[in-house]
Amino acid sequence: MDLKTLYREVIVDHYKKPRNSTPLDHPDVEAKCKNPSCGDRVTLQLRFANDNLAEIGFIGVGCAISQASTSMMTQAVKGKSREEVRQIMTAFREMVVEGAEQPDAEALGDLVTMQGIAKLPARVKCAMCGWSALEAALDEQSEEVDMDQDTSMPEAKRGGGM
Amino acid sequence: MDLKTLYREVIVDHYKKPRNSTPLDHPDVEAKCKNPSCGDRVTLQLRFANDNLAEIGFIGVGCAISQASTSMMTQAVKGKSREEVRQIMTAFREMVVEGAEQPDAEALGDLVTMQGIAKLPARVKCAMCGWSALEAALDEQSEEVDMDQDTSMPEAKRGGGM
Amino acid sequence: MNEDEVPCTPLSPEEVRPDFPQLNRRIGDYPLAYLDNTAATLKPRQVIEAIDHFYATCPANVHRGIHTLSEEATDAYESSRKRIAAFIHAPRESELIFTRNTTEGINLVADCWARRRLKPGDEVLVTVMEHHANLIPWQIVTEATGATLKFARLHPSGQLDLDDWYSKLSERTKFVSMPQVSNVLGVINPVKTLTAAAKAVGATVLVDAAQSVPHMPVDVVDIGCDFLAFSGYKLLGPFGIGGLWGRYELLDAMPPYQTGGSMIHTVTLEKTTFADPPQRFEAGTPSIADAVGFAAAIDYLTNVGMDRLHQREIELSKYMHERLAEIPGLRILGEYFEGKPGIASFDLAYAHAHDVAQFLSDEGVAVRAGHHCAEPLHHEFNSESTSRASLYLYNTEAEIDQLIAGLGTVREIFG
Amino acid sequence: MNEDEVPCTPLSPEEVRPDFPQLNRRIGDYPLAYLDNTAATLKPRQVIEAIDHFYATCPANVHRGIHTLSEEATDAYESSRKRIAAFIHAPRESELIFTRNTTEGINLVADCWARRRLKPGDEVLVTVMEHHANLIPWQIVTEATGATLKFARLHPSGQLDLDDWYSKLSERTKFVSMPQVSNVLGVINPVKTLTAAAKAVGATVLVDAAQSVPHMPVDVVDIGCDFLAFSGYKLLGPFGIGGLWGRYELLDAMPPYQTGGSMIHTVTLEKTTFADPPQRFEAGTPSIADAVGFAAAIDYLTNVGMDRLHQREIELSKYMHERLAEIPGLRILGEYFEGKPGIASFDLAYAHAHDVAQFLSDEGVAVRAGHHCAEPLHHEFNSESTSRASLYLYNTEAEIDQLIAGLGTVREIFG
Numbered sequence A, B: 001m002d003l004k005t006l007y008r009e010v011i012v013d014h015y016k017k018p019r020n021s022t023p024l025d026h027p028d029v030e031a032k033c034k035n036p037s038c039g040d041r042v043t044l045q046l047r048f049a050n051d052n053l054a055e056i057g058f059i060g061v062g063c064a065i066s067q068a069s070t071s072m073m074t075q076a077v078k079g080k081s082r083e084e085v086r087q088i089m090t091a092f093r094e095m096v097v098e099g100a101e102q103p104d105a106e107a108l109g110d111l112v113t114m115q116g117i118a119k120l121p122a123r124v125k126c127a128m129c130g131w132s133a134l135e136a137a138l139d140e141q142s143e144e145v146d147m148d149q150d151t152s153m154p155e156a157k158r159g160g161g162m
Numbered sequence C, D: 001m002n003e004d005e006v007p008c009t010p011l012s013p014e015e016v017r018p019d020f021p022q023l024n025r026r027i028g029d030y031p032l033a034y035l036d037n038t039a040a041t042l043k044p045r046q047v048i049e050a051i052d053h054f055y056a057t058c059p060a061n062v063h064r065g066i067h068t069l070s071e072e073a074t075d076a077y078e079s080s081r082k083r084i085a086a087f088i089h090a091p092r093e094s095e096l097i098f099t100r101n102t103t104e105g106i107n108l109v110a111d112c113w114a115r116r117r118l119k120p121g122d123e124v125l126v127t128v129m130e131h132h133a134n135l136i137p138w139q140i141v142t143e144a145t146g147a148t149l150k151f152a153r154l155h156p157s158g159q160l161d162l163d164d165w166y167s168k169l170s171e172r173t174k175f176v177s178m179p180q181v182s183n184v185l186g187v188i189n190p191v192k193t194l195t196a197a198a199k200a201v202g203a204t205v206l207v208d209a210a211q212s213v214p215h216m217p218v219d220v221v222d223i224g225c226d227f228l229a230f231s232g233y234k235l236l237g238p239f240g241i242g243g244l245w246g247r248y249e250l251l252d253a254m255p256p257y258q259t260g261g262s263m264i265h266t267v268t269l270e271k272t273t274f275a276d277p278p279q280r281f282e283a284g285t286p287s288i289a290d291a292v293g294f295a296a297a298i299d300y301l302t303n304v305g306m307d308r309l310h311q312r313e314i315e316l317s318k319y320m321h322e323r324l325a326e327i328p329g330l331r332i333l334g335e336y337f338e339g340k341p342g343i344a345s346f347d348l349a350y351a352h353a354h355d356v357a358q359f360l361s362d363e364g365v366a367v368r369a370g371h372h373c374a375e376p377l378h379h380e381f382n383s384e385s386t387s388r389a390s391l392y393l394y395n396t397e398a399e400i401d402q403l404i405a406g407l408g409t410v411r412e413i414f415g
């Protein structure tokens, strides 16, 4: 899928009408992620029912990729078990950060449309912002994640702000 | 004159048998010059009779060019008037430092054989060591001259020690 | 392309474009429209060949080694210094220190001049439009010395608020630093007038000339400043080399910056004495080939003529600003003014700067997105980031049209 | 020239000489015999072409600009870091900071690590064989902090006096710095053993690897040191780029060195937070093309094989030392030992080093004359200056013969 198609058919839609973009009433856990060099920010809230991610909500500002990626993520993980959520997370990271040629289509579902982001190295951080918040939430890490200082990102995809 | 001829016919002779290389008994003035990046050193002593440079003597260590150039200098200036000495000095500097194509043969006499030094930029400092001492002596400047910090030398011919 | 022959002919990009091999590139189906010149310019073949030739013939170390290759390398290095010093009208070639970039030049002055002289109660005056390179060193040095850092504010037009600047200048002001041209707003500060005022209260003055030396004639004597810093890669030269000019008396009164080989006079185990400027400030083996490429770029610009280049650039800048004004929802940081350099930093009401740059790139248009190392300036304009289009001598009206078309696509998809 | 295919074939200079365009030069009637490799090596066409190609295609600024040329430049820069880090077996690529040269690497550590930690009574231990780059920064930092600088002495053979070194190591020793290979004596210090001893007393250790990384396999983990500095132009790479490797925990605990763009995290007018290593230490626009050339040189060396290179060099070194021993009145600083790197610094009883270099140059032989930035070491050997012949992978026995013939001329004229 070329860049324009990706934006036109997927990203802009989620950017303009983000899904699950309302704060939860009684979240079990909240996590934040930011991307200072781009100005992206995501606050994510989760509520579990037993082992299942029953509810998820986010508020965010930033570029279309960061917001659309977060919106799509919330759709993909809602209702899933912790373990399934982790699988989806891993698959998404492999596809976008590591550039896996054969992404795990089963785990990813609609998210495979985001594969093209792997070819936009400067935007990988944007696409990962909401996902890093999700990981922090699962790990019950209270400190805000900072994508510019996230050492799980390869050197070439981090970098100081210009 | 090529390098070998210059050394063989002029420089080595003065290097091995430096002329006027005895200290004076009652010098009027003494001046020193060094070239720390090369290790050259010259101490020069002058005695005047009226306006004439009656006697000149030097002690020095260093490379053949520095010592030979000083030795030849003492021969050239001995017995000359202050003004004649300055003329020779200027002519020598023009030939060696500024690379004048048509050196002042009249003022320079035998010293024209040193013209080839102008083509050895790293050695210009060496050739000028004794001459800088002479200039300091005429100017009655008591501080030791330091060729590495001599701002009358073009930038490209000074430079810090390697 | 010889200035003497055609002194008054306006510069046409067609004159110079054949010299830039990068301009033959296509990005997907589009020709490259390189509008990221404020970040780095392209390089003409004359510069690439100068570096190539240096390495292929005399890649030896300098410092007057006594062999042919080292003599050639030393001559190439020192002749580069001479030509670059002459370009900014430095009275003496030994006033030109080779640095890595503008950043290093400013750090050197902050460290070797300001840090040794500032005391609590003293003030350093900069502006809100600083590039981080001319801000953070002053934050650090004022914090270390107990001095105070003051910021002159801007008018909403982006112009420096001169009243505010003068009101912050006083006998307490020991150092003044300012950009000659802002890398975001494109405003030109009246550095000559401000320098005179600063010197009248006894302050030392540095001009951040990273965006002026590449784009207009600059004369350090005419400005009257004490230090002036710029970078080679922003004026057709290689990366890794810049110039710091300083008045000789000041340089001579400064301790060294980095220490090691070739900046020394004599060394014993216990004590070292240091060489004169500029060697004192160039420790270790220098960037010889980059200096050679830097001078080749200076020769190229001299040949074109800085006046012609400047005229052409402000003409094309006018066209760019006119065309950008057609785009609905587009805001340019700072107001346009007659003679504005070719810099336009803008945001769009409906799309984020990074998405804009992404779409433009997809259509072959290279612009920068972000805060352009001027985060406080962006906050001043309530912006996190902008897209910035910036021009140089090889840019064309057609490339501006390509930018405008790209912004049309952005609008079509996001608007 | 692929290591996999010919793992055990000894390296022949003929394998590599065609890659070095400079070797075609003639100096007057003589072929060039380039024996000044300790000062700077020649550059193969692969390195020249890598730089050329970079500039001709993607000479944009890095920092992840969102356009094709900037993406390519960023990839080229970061991939260079990765390959160079791997070459010295760095556990993490982000432990490799790009510097201008070894000098800057050592200054950075002296400033950002040692200066912040040394107190009166503390000691820094170096050796008498230091290059000025590993001496003057420690003179300055000990003077500034009130710490004491200690020097381990040498044996008359030129070898480090280990007893003296150990006797000067104590709980007071907070920093130890030493060259892995001396640029004058060619001695190889047992850096692994000394590092272990230094760490046992709690000292931080820097290895000056300017003369080892180019000539032998170097593994930072095996050595066990905390910092290791080297230069690109001494291993076939361009001028203006070097590497400083540091253990991540230490780098992470250090404040920035120079400050400005691209080493920041967030900036307001009042306060700045800094990026993680390595960005924290790379302020401003880096030497992108030089980094690319540096990595191309590393690739070239990897392809040749550092073991083969090292073997060949010590074989040729042996030949050089044997031949030099034939010259009457010639003294080499330091005794020859089996496996000595290709460095011979010598003086002659009847001619000054500068005259020697001049005659050799006249016959096409490039050597260095002077104190080679090791003035105290020369004083130790009662010498003001020496001539130094030094080897690299492209040198031949014939070039040594040319050196010996040149020394014959010197003798004929001066002897």
Ligand SMILES: Cc1ncc(COP(=O)(O)O)c(C=O)c1O
Binding pocket: C038, C039, C101, C102, C103, C104, C131, C133, C134, C179, C181, C182, C183, C208, C210, C211, C231, C242, C373, D260, D261, D283, D284, D285
């Ligand atoms: C106004 C200004 N100052 C300073 C700098 C820093 O330049 P460098 O990265 O070459 O040090 C820049 C570069 O973007 C600039 O535009």
Ligand SMILES: Cc1ncc(COP(=O)(O)O)c(C=O)c1O
Binding pocket: C260, C261, C283, C284, C285, D038, D039, D101, D102, D103, D104, D131, D133, D134, D179, D181, D182, D183, D208, D210, D211, D231, D242, D373
């Ligand atoms: C042992 C040693 N250390 C340090 C240096 C300094 O290297 P650079 O000039 O690249 O900073 C050299 C270079 O001659 C060297 O040989």
